[in-house]
Amino acid sequence: MSAPAPSASRDDIVIRVRNLKTGFGDQIVHDGLDLDVRRGEILGVVGGSGTGKSVLMRSIIGLQTPIEGEIEVFGENTIGREETEATAIRRRWGILFQGGALFSTLTVSENVQVPLKEYYPQLDQALLEEIGAYKVVMTGLPPEAAPKYPAELSGGMKKRAGLARALALDPELLFLDEPTAGLDPIGAAAFDELTASLQKTLGLTVFLITHDLDTLYAICDRVAVLADRKVIAVGTIPELLALDHPWIQEYFNGPRGRAAVAGSKAHRAEDRG
Numbered sequence: 526m527s528a529p530a531p532s533a534s535r536d537d538i539v540i541r542v543r544n545l546k547t548g549f550g551d552q553i554v555h556d557g558l559d560l561d562v563r564r565g566e567i568l569g570v571v572g573g574s575g576t577g578k579s580v581l582m583r584s585i586i587g588l589q590t591p592i593e594g595e596i597e598v599f600g601e602n603t604i605g606r607e608e609t610e611a612t613a614i615r616r617r618w619g620i621l622f623q624g625g626a627l628f629s630t631l632t633v634s635e636n637v638q639v640p641l642k643e644y645y646p647q648l649d650q651a652l653l654e655e656i657g658a659y660k661v662v663m664t665g666l667p668p669e670a671a672p673k674y675p676a677e678l679s680g681g682m683k684k685r686a687g688l689a690r691a692l693a694l695d696p697e698l699l700f701l702d703e704p705t706a707g708l709d710p711i712g713a714a715a716f717d718e719l720t721a722s723l724q725k726t727l728g729l730t731v732f733l734i735t736h737d738l739d740t741l742y743a744i745c746d747r748v749a750v751l752a753d754r755k756v757i758a759v760g761t762i763p764e765l766l767a768l769d770h771p772w773i774q775e776y777f778n779g780p781r782g783r784a785a786v787a788g789s790k791a792h793r794a795e796d797r798g
């Protein structure tokens with residue numbers, strides 16, 4: 526039940542973390558953390574505030590150097606790589622940071638072009654703009670959003686613009702850090718649908734940090750639970766519910782968890798017509 530998953534072969538594992546230890550000064554955030562993310566899945570990552578979900582993501586993408594442990598992405602060790610090798614691995618993933626993290630002085634299209642220019646400096650401006658416009662529309666934004674500045678967009682539009690930039694390099698792996706935070710329930714559900722549809726169409730593997738129970742029920746194949754400095758369990762929601770862990774029971778069976786189950790059942794009934 527907890528990582529590593531016995532049924533998945535090494536080729537099916539896109540992210541493999543073993544014995545991870547991270548921290549800041551005297552504070553240890555993770556200790557002995559293991560996690561496998563399987564190819565083509567949407568893995569939800571949950572845990573109480575401060576349990577280290579973002580630090581885990583930052584460690585995987587190389588923004589935080591672990592104290593010890595192994596991290597492999599696409600079968601390649603990502604810790605301490607030489608810059609050209611690290612760049613080749615980074616080029617294969619996209620990241621939507623909390624809040625979108627758009628450059629405020631650039632338009633949406635220019636934001637999407639940033640990674641393209643960085644990795645493909647030889648691309649001419651007309652092609653950059655064409656790809657920028659395509660990615661904008663792909664995330665459900667109207668074409669008129671492309672020349673707008675982030676300050677001119679709603680919260681939901683900013684998230685989509687951030688997603689468009691994350692998809693700029695046609696990644697195989699997508700990191701989403703609380704993508705629905707701050708959105709109203711309708712906007713959040715629409716963003717979930719967009720994530721699920723892009724995941725299917727593009728065959729993405731998705732590492733999704735969230736506090737949003739509706740998102741977990743609606744689109745996640747499996748959920749990893751962070752507590753006690755580790756991934757204490759990973760599995761489908763029914764598998765997690767079968768565990769007798771107080772935080773897991775409180776999280777999924779508390780009032781908000783029950784509301785999310787009711788909502789997902791109602792949604793499925795509507796889908797069946």
Ligand SMILES: Nc1ncnc2c1ncn2[C@@H]1O[C@H](COP(=O)(O)OP(=O)(O)OP(=O)(O)O)[C@@H](O)[C@H]1O
Pocket residue numbers: 549554572573574575576577578579580581
């Ligand atoms: N740059 C940093 N310097 C010092 N401490 C940090 C830094 N980044 C994170 N931390 C600490 O690491 C711990 C884990 O932080 P992290 O942001 O990963 O938590 P989280 O699970 O993502 O929380 P939340 O759900 O509230 O976003 C926290 O105690 C935080 O204060």
